[in-house]
Amino acid sequence: MNLSMEEVFAITNRSHRIVALTGAGISVESGIPPFRGKGGLWETMNPMEFAHIRSFRKDPARVWDILLRTMKDTLDKARPNPAHEALFQLEQTGRLQGIITQNIDGLHQAAGNRCVVEFHGSFAKIRCTKCDRTLGIQQLSLTQLPPLCACGGVLRPDCVFFGENIPEETMIKARELTLSCDLMLVVGTSAEVWPAAELPHMAKAAGARIIEINPEPTSLTLHSDGLLQGQAGRLLPKLLAMMT
Known part of the structure; x- marks a missing residue:
């Protein structure tokens, strides 16, 4: 189901251990x-x-x-866009515990985020x-x-090239963040490529809320707590502004 910005704010504002799972969609606005x-x-x-x-x-x-x-x-x-910068600012508030990214572009670190698990x-x-x-x-x-x-x-x-395995240390760190969060923001990804695709389901099974921020519904939408539909570069800064 589609959520309003106010509904997402209400959920996010009650959450203290947020983890973001990001994919290619968050970096499209950076020209990638x-x-x-x-x-x-x-x-x-x-x-x-x-x-x-x-x-x-x-x-x-x-x-x-x-x-x-x-x-x-x-x-x-490529340079970080407003979505990357908003996630850095969310980390600065102490609520964002870490980012698990499927991207290989290094833009989360370029924006300033310190806890980034680069899945691939x-x-x-x-x-x-x-x-x-x-x-x-x-x-x-x-x-x-x-x-x-x-x-x-x-x-x-x-x-990680095709034909190579995700490093075990990376899997362990990603799962630790996933199992400890009370909210997972799924940003710019359809979460269909395994094994990263299992993480939102793992978080939900452990009791976390799952909110997507994507331009269109995905295969995860039916299993999440809702979709905030639109571009992350526009929506994440608005959400952060409501929280601070």
Whole structure:
């Protein structure tokens, strides 16, 4: 069911252990296209061909050239939008305990949030496949493909490719936040991709309220406590203003 801003405020204002589960929709307003759906990156290329770990291991130069160079160019220009900034301000109030994000853009941290569980890793950090050294994406030069570490190892984004598992430590942190919250805000995601999709259901089973903030109803809407329909960049700042 659709909720009004006043109804969402009433629920949020009674909550003291809020967790946000965010997805691609929250970053669209920062100029980052989603991977799935209309206008998504997978409309222009086959993810199994360019985003699977087998493809990267077989021909890292090609994957960097076709997919990862495009992502770097996009993320180099992206900045946090009002939705990211509102979640940072909500954390500052002490009510937002953490963010579980399916995004790999690093924009929650860029906005200032400190407790961020990056469910699918991060493209903001690059890792050597040989010595495990890490560096920031801004330090990376693509004059040579694939880019190489000083040790000679191939550099890769520190995100989860298709065919790789979510790190166990990440799963543990995400579940700890999920089971401890009294309200989960599901922002900019249809929550259909597993295992992240299980988190709202896990939170609800533990007694938390679930509120979606999405432009359209999703498969989660029937199982949530309601949908605040619209763009997160417009709605989250309004909600925060009512709370402060």
